[in-house]
Amino acid sequence: MSSASPSMINLLDKTKPPHKIIWFLAWPTIVEQLLSTLIGYVDSAMVGSLGASATAAISVNTSSIWLVNGLMFSVGVGFSVLMARNLGAGNKDTAKIIVKQAIIAVLTIGTAISILMSFIGNELPLWMGAPSLVVDSARLYMKWISVGFVAQMGMFVFAALLRSSGDTRTPLILNIATNVVDIILNFIMIFPSRTITIFGQDIFVYGMDMGVEGASLSTTIVIFAGAIALCVMLFRKRFVAQARFKDSWKLHPKIIRSAFKLALPVALERATLNSGQIVLTRMISGLGEVALASHYLANTAETIAFLPATGFSSAATTLVAHSLGAKEKGLAHRYARSCILFGTTFMLVASVLIFVFAPQLISIFSSVPEVVSLGSTVLRIEALGEPFFGLSMMVFGILRGAGDTKGPFYLALLGMWIVRIPGAWFLITLFGFGLQGVWIAMMADMVVRGAASFIRFKKGAWLHVWDKRQGEVPAALIDYD
Template identity: 25%
Template sequence: MKSLDSSKDKYGLWTLAWPIFIEVFLQTLLGTVDTIMVSRISDDAVGVVGLAGQLFGALTTLFMTIAGGAGILIAQKLGSKRGEDARTIGIMGVTASTAIGAAISVLLAAQPAFFGRLLNLSDELLPLWNVYVSNIGGGLFLTAMIAALGTAVRNTGNTKAPMFTGIGMNALHIALNYLLIFGAFGFPEWGLFGVTVSGNISRLIAAAVLLYVFLYSFDRPIRLADFRVFDRKLFSEIFQIGWPLGVNMSGWVFSQLAIYAFLAMLGAQELAARTYMNTLESFCFMLGYAFALACQIRTAHLFGAARTKEAYSGAFRALYIGLAVVTGNALLLFAVGKQLLGFFTSDPAIVSMGVSLLALNLLLQPAKMLNMALGDALNAVGDTRFTMYIAIFSMSIIATGCSYWLGIHAGWGLIGIYCCMIADELVRGFLVLQRWRGRKYLLKAERTRQLETTEAALSV
């Protein structure tokens, strides 16, 4: 195992962040290209893809519970120079996540209509929904593999490999989309079904590439036989960190899913407008997200190495950089958002709805950055139950309950729902700020370190 000093640059904030940014940018580009190409089919198809994306996001939290907890522990164990433990944790994280993803895939492939009715999807959209969900959902185990493998590799400090894999996956997906949606160069014109074929092929190749990288990401190469390994104690550590993390993630995704269901109640135009705005907002926030995730990896590594003072100050540094970036991006989007919406749709009603949300986005993005940066820092040191508790409280009452009250009951529509989304992010952001400033887990780690040092000195 390399020494901590030799790996210092490897875990630098910018060193970690820029490949994550490129990766996230390409993922967002993938979603945007999908949206643009699908919009050439119909706005109804766009609404189906947007709603299905929320469903997939909700279900992926089931395997991200394991993958996320494993990723944090990998960085911590490597920071404390326990490479073999990190290797075992990575193997178990990938195996368990893939198994969960496979079970979800079977369910989605077999019963797509059940989920469509559960989400109040209209009968006229159901045929498109069944095509998209049964095929993309049937390949969700590939998403599980990519997520688990990418998280493990990223937390070893290697953020470049997932980035390059993302480049290849996106390039292939875009090319296949063009061929299979529109029937270019003699290929079959499959429309929305072509999107699903393209997505599954590109994900399969990406999963294979990341698996190869993962096998050589630790001091001792991983062999296929090693995937049978199971360490009860280490898996318990994964679960202790992971299950609150999973509840937190699922709470957010399910709140977004509920919001999309409310939008479906408002109508297809509102659903399409939110889908287009979600795409634009993703571009707005992606660099902030990269700094937040880099902060989590770096904080976990420093925490494992007992460098708590650096961990504390580093989180604020990531926050300040992220706030500057997302605020600037939100201002840019406010200035050119109307023109960008025109690339997606020519429906004036949908464009008008999107434009009305651009000013509110100036508040939403900084609030998201505050919540994510310091929330991820808390997760990195193992304080995942706190972020879970505040997520359950805020997202169930403010993000979901108030969205229905203002958006549907009071008749405020999209504006009311956005106001509630902003309030949710601000409440959680303020709470994680106060928790991080209290340094509970950092001080506990310092006391433990001092006690171990004292005991070691006395034993000599």
């Protein structure tokens, strides 16, 4: 049975209704993602106020950043699911070793990624076909984002470990703090010194006038602070799988191998999705600056629809992993069904709101009429597919918690490279749909992926993935196929 700190609840308590435990885990993640989205809105609005070229400079790098973030996210999934599985089975000592291996992985792999991307970032805007006017700004943006990748990996992995232990509130609290700092730093670094009027009083505000570069530098500073704070949380006594400096920190190849077996399909899934985004960005770059800026801002606005699904998907991963670790398949299925119901319902409501208020959302980030018009049009197209996307996110969370990380990869491959990319190419090239064609193809991908995900869930094979390799690993470490 899972251990719990005083601020937590027993995740395997059958006397409690599933919705109470699910909501206990989900709401902090939803609020955390909401705050992150609002900060993303503020960041985009600040940069957007500099003009369409500044927005395009960030947009041309975004899909590549998503690709790298997806690879780092996969490492967090691998270690956190493995830890949650062992906590559910009562193997706390093994869970503690897993946490230390995760910290080592962040420091080594994250540093290597930062170094590699520092070299690649200078050429990336050219590879992506960026308009000549935005190349220099895009390079400056990637310079600081690349430095922060090691910290970004820490944010992904350490937060995943905390959430999978049942502690979703600590990442929320730290997210609030870092977001406040991010707004302040953006306000100082992006704009020049100026005088603003508040309640009739003129106040001088110092500014560094760094523009797009200031946005990336402030983000990197905040990410480093957040990663360090999250890492400290892993050393607290109240953390059920507490890491301690005085314990052994030697490498455990069996644990690392098991974590990366889980992570590899997730990495391939993310690479499949984000490499597809890179191809799409390359297509959109040829459509001009307005299309590129509209695409970026519509993507930014659309993230609000993900919030409920992200929270419930994270809860599903944690609860399924704990339940199957305790050999409670019925409880795992019960949690899975409830997460699908809650997550998809909330996503439906969000998609309706996005469809209705699309022009207002885009107007937050840009005052350019062409960008607002095109951005709101494509945002409404994708809103039609959001409930299906929410369904796929729920099932992906369930499958990961069950150790079936290959399933989401296959489904992502189907949606992105069989539906979205060919569909976008045909609609742009043969029918002249422009950016609207890209987003129609994206909507079709969401529908297909959601339907295919639900079919995989209903077959129920995910409940038995962990059984295939039981008993092979010493010290109670659970491996999988």
